[in-house]
């Protein structure tokens with residue numbers, strides 16, 4: 259493929275002016291607008307980038323943020339996620355109920371390079387792309403639809419192929435994730451670039467959305483079925499993790515803590531679970 263002047267190294271053409279750099283985290287590029295970044299700064303060494311739009315405040319989506327900003331890019335993130343971009347430690351603190359975890363507890367996955375945010379998505383004015391609010395993975399999670407009908411969805415959608423490695427995708431609110439997936443369906447796009455995994459066309463994306471929605475419903479149903487007997491929060495985390503086939507390691511555990519609590523909170527809000535404190539332990543059971 260021929261190299262497009264000003265574009266990041268390795269960028270591939272999708273449609274019109276929209277390109278993307280496939281990688282550990284996929285990154286979009288439209289005439290100087292960068293959408294998320296992968297981990298490799300050298301990709302942008304000869305690129306012209308005047309703006310970086312970040313889908314959400316997880317460090318693997320803005321690893322080159324500080325580098326691009328130093329080279330003149332304006333960094334944009336949603337209000338609810340901007341603080342996590344500026345201070346990735348907030349994710350670690352939140353994960354540990356705001357107590358200060360010891361360094362040994364904190365896996366590399368959660369560490370990141372802080373990046374100042376210059377503008378909020380809420381004030382977006384840039385014809386190269388339109389922000390689309392897709393909350394649930396994080397509260398401020400935002401997708402970007404380019405003028406060429408390419409939709410960058412960050413971590414809002416996990417493609418079917420990704421579920422083998424991520425059987426319990428991180429979500430602060432799975433019900434909100436489901437709502438965002440239904441919203442994606444209503445958007446007029448031809449191509450979809452997820453944060454992780456391959457570029458897909460509209461037809462394939464529809465199937466992946468259906469698959470993701472079915473998994474959320476399946477996990478909810480499994481929890482409601484299991485919790486006819488009461489379990490503590492910690493037991494619920496272990497039960498769901500085992501059922502989903504997660505590996506027994508601290509990084510997986512800490513992600514599951516948030517996601518399982520997300521499910522419990524949703525089901526409680528919808529009146530399908532009951533919560534009480536029994537023998538000083540938070541305890542959940544299916545509503546009678």
Ligand SMILES: [Zn+2]
Nearest residue numbers: 314316395413
């Ligand atoms: Zn993420």
